[in-house]
Amino acid sequence: MLNSLTVTILAEDSVGYETPFLGQHGVSFLLEARSGELVRRVLVDVAQLPQPLLHNMAILDIDPTTIDAIVLTHCHYDHTQGLTEIVRAVGNRDLPVIAHPDIFRPNFETVPTLRHIGVMNSDTREAITAAGGMFFPVRDPLQLLPGLTTSGEVPRTTAYENRETNLKTIRDGRVEVDPMIDELSVYATVQGVGTVVVTGCSHAGVVNIARHARTVAGTQDSGGTGDGTRPAEGNTALAGSAQVAAIIGGFHLIEADAERIRKTVADLHTEGVGHIYAGHCTGFPAQAALYSTFGDAFTPLRTGQQFTFSQ
Template sequence: MELRPVDAVDVTTLVDNSSDVLLPDVGPVRRWGPAGSAGPLPIVPSDLAVGFRTVDLLRAEHGFSVLIEVRVGETTHRVLYDAGATPDGLMANLDRLAISPDGIEAIVFSHGHFDHVIGLQGLARRLGSRHLPILVHPDFWTRRRIVGPDGAFELPTPSRAAIEGAGFVVVDNRRPSFLLDGMLLVTGRIARTTEYETGMPGHQAHRHGRWRPDPLIHDDQAVVLHLRDRGLVVLTGCGHAGLINILEHAERLTGVGRLHAVLGGFHLRDGPIVPRTVTALAAADPAVVVPAHCTSWKAQHALFTALPDAFHPNAVGSRFEFRTSPQPDTAAQGRNGVPDRP
């Protein structure tokens, strides 16, 4: 599948498990807050502060959402990938970041777990009926639960009727599909080829009247872009398909053998899968690695150890700016790219 190269890709984290207002700009990432240049802290009222005002901060939650901005020439397109866990979390962080959702052209969901979906509720209230397309795998609507030693927790299930009733246009597809005139690829169902990425133990789906094992979560899909002369930029929501499976699938689909950046939930927790995944990722030699959401601190430590120059911690408000030409290191720069005084 020929994926049209693009001139620039910007990825802004709207929902993630981490919020850190003191992270600085480094390399391709600009941070939100006093230590970065992506945007200032908003001022809000407070009865307990002198002058009756304080600063507002971005909220972290167990979920994931990013805004993808793609530029070719003078034209920029915007796509939302996932929507976070709580009804108002996504929209509240968009407001804090002073990002209007009006320019969003489409929404892609990585899979049907609620911590990637429910923030759509607040977005729907703000936008009204815009008939925005929403791309999902058909298994997105499956009823699911997680079974552990303490019992079963049934996950909130997305409602197709409610989402369509809110004015969205649902597009179901198991196969790969394109958005933005062939510039953004949605992988569809990802081939499981590695023998060590075996899915999520204890995950079940309700099919044909009863609960059945569902470790592979086949609706898990990634987003892929081709940054001209640099390679693939791959975004994962949770990475249930396995990070290496996802990257190999993206290469097979596009024929592009160079990986520039991978960002998102890697679903790496503990056990033998972590070192094997890290070793395989290091062999791919990406320029940027951004583990987020469901990536444990052990896995993050292993990724940093193996890929210290590529590794960047994620936090809500981080804006990763990928360009076709190398960028100057922003660590020695002040706000808006102006060098600090010595």
């Protein structure tokens, strides 16, 4: 487990009142994870414009060369564009860049017109590698250090989430609905706090992501199979009781109907999620619904915020 976790919002769609930060459509989070003497800084997504990201880092006195790894939550340009430039700014040879193996597939909309919204041509695998990135293409949870892991593919268990049909891909020359199977989250388990979930857009469904966190975080911390599918022998209690202390990110409810919003908020509440930090693609109606249920345990995301979780 971690002793502490600090999450800094480096990019978000909104900025706070009287702050000097630059906002943009997209998200980027810096995670600083401490485990004993060990400190690791993991950048989760890079939004779509490197300049405001680097501007915000400078204001917060964050040196990009101290970043140890980058996790990409999914292919969309508002999470991945400019990655090559950020990898170059980090400047570390063989910088781990962790993402789903399908992240470079075509991903596009056709309404109102054909538009690619996946990884852009300036950020191909070859460009990232040439800039110093070491690509980790992974479907399974990948432990970054004990207590900090990526989610791997998120099982779709709720009946009402993951119903998007406007996102398309091409497979074997056929145009298909893209199930966004590349969606990853990051799960950080902090001693005395529980598991903090960091999510990009929650295309897999934020309730699915929260439920998967309980399984994966328990498995990883207990030194389980490492495949994220089952906990180690004798540690089922730990896996089952892993408390979701917080969820931070975009909940992708901006186009959801009132019924889906109602079910999502109710299920997050039933799951016992301790605090919700939601912005980006969450949308105002969902933010309002989350606030009316979670009250002070709801915080709207703003660029430049920092949250620390420790005992």
